[in-house]
Amino acid sequence: MDRAWSCGARLSVGNCAESAAQALALQPLGEALALAADGPPVLAFGAWFKNAPCLVHGRTAQFAHTVGDLDRAGACQDHDAAIERLCGLFVGEPAAVAHDLHPDFHSSRAACAFAARRGLPAIAVQHHHAHVAAVLAECGHGGPALGLALDGVGLGTDGQAWGGELLRVEGAEFARLGHLRALPLAGGDRAAREPWRMAAAVLHALGRADEIGARFAGQPAAARLGQVLERPHLCAPTTSMGRVFDAAAGLLGVCEVMKFEAEAAIALEAAAAGWPDAAPLDRSHWALGADGGLDLLPLLAVLADERDVSRGAARFHATLIAALAQWIERAAQAQALATVVLSGGCFHNRILSAGLAARLRGQGLEVLEARRLSPGDAGLALGQAWVARRILEKGN
The missing domain is CATH 3.30.420.360 (Nucleotidyltransferase; domain 5)
Known part of the structure; x- marks a missing residue:
């Protein structure tokens, strides 16, 4: 109206x-x-x-x-x-x-x-620029800084669905230094509500599409989803960390279809709590690309064969933290920056947020996080305003 x-x-x-x-x-x-x-x-x-x-x-x-x-x-x-x-x-x-x-x-x-x-x-x-800026504003930091924005989805400047972004933020400007390996959204928006679809996308990427039908036999669309995944134009790509959590939950059998937002990620975090002090898998279980990207497919491949849900969830969290820390450390050195912002809805996960922050501080980095505000979209408007101010000041 x-x-x-x-x-x-x-x-x-x-x-x-x-x-x-x-x-x-x-x-x-x-x-x-x-x-x-x-x-x-x-x-x-x-x-x-x-x-x-x-x-x-x-x-x-x-x-x-x-x-x-x-x-x-x-x-x-x-x-x-x-x-x-x-x-x-x-x-x-x-x-x-x-x-x-x-x-x-x-x-x-x-x-x-x-x-x-x-x-x-x-x-x-841009959505993830605003996520990082919200924390900078709350913490009173003028930048520049690295920003790791992990969430469900936000429109990128290329028109694609972003959500696992490593940025350099400096006032009105940001640069996308890298992102998570893109996964296809099989079924479009339904993939964000049905973690089994993200798990199926991982199996397809691993060359194991023939397992999808039997593995998710309770899902009516499972038998033909492999054929859908063979047609990239039917499956928009996403770099979302939220969808990676969904894939992990689907592969471990923690949650196939969500009844409420973030149910799969919440269940995965709860399962991980049953296996405290899990050690990360070695560095062969992720890959840092020459283009600045982070590929977590080797980690998800392990979950596809894991039989102990709690152990798998705990190893997923521990290895994810190790991979993200190495990714950030490489970018910090390349950009000559010592401050990193952690923001986005995925940081409601306390295992992830506390574990990653501690590891980064151990590497000598200054870590900025949301304090009074939510790291998710409820605090996003402050970041929008902070960026807009910088744009206005730059124009003057």
Whole structure:
């Protein structure tokens, strides 16, 4: 719906939206953070999942409450009302609005409509750039820094689904230094809800597609999925770490179909807890490419033959940490940087976040992590605003 926006004034878009705005006004605001640096005011609209808009003004970042996923009309109305409430906290106009690079998110469309009505710049910020920037903003670090952004999905600058990204972030700019080996999304978005599909993609990549039908006999589509995987144009690639966790869970039989978001990753972490102090597999179980990429297929191949779920889950975590640490160490040396940011929804996993941070600090690197904010999309809007500020300052 095309809506007229005005900071500090009520939206006039019908009783339903007005009621939503009135109800939202009764809810507490989200986190307020003190920032290390001043800058132009920016209103950031967030992304799709766990949406939480943010207003950055002076040395303060004020979040609205977490609206949630923008997959329902009610959530979209709540998002619009949250934007209105943030506008009511600020006298005057923001210098710009910021939003995700994906043009079809409700938040992106709302941001562009807002900007058009007010004659303001609308600044699109790449998803993983924003993840890293959110931590830099919270920690008061101006960069440059390495950023490891691990999550489910975010639109990349090449139009592909990113989610396992090693970046160099310096203010308004970022460089993609490397990414995880891409895996095909067999079945499109269904692959993000059905880990067995990611496991099947791994088996296909290992030359073991003939095992898919028998291994996942309980899934009606299993018998023909191998044929689908033979047609790359039917399976968009993704570099998502979230999908790697799904593949691991599917290969170990921890979770074939999820009932809620991140169920497979949560189950995998819980299984790993049953085998404490697992040692990582040796370095032959991952590969660092000349192009800066990280290939975890050798690690996943081991899981395909693992019979002890807890041991397999624990070895997966331990080896993943070792592989990521080597990947980051190589990039840190090449870029002459000693600071690394860990961000993205995968860092809700405490085995991964604590283990990787400890290992990197042991290598002499400064590690920055989300403190009060979520490492996932609920904190993303702060990163959008931080990048937009840098762009505005650069323009001036």
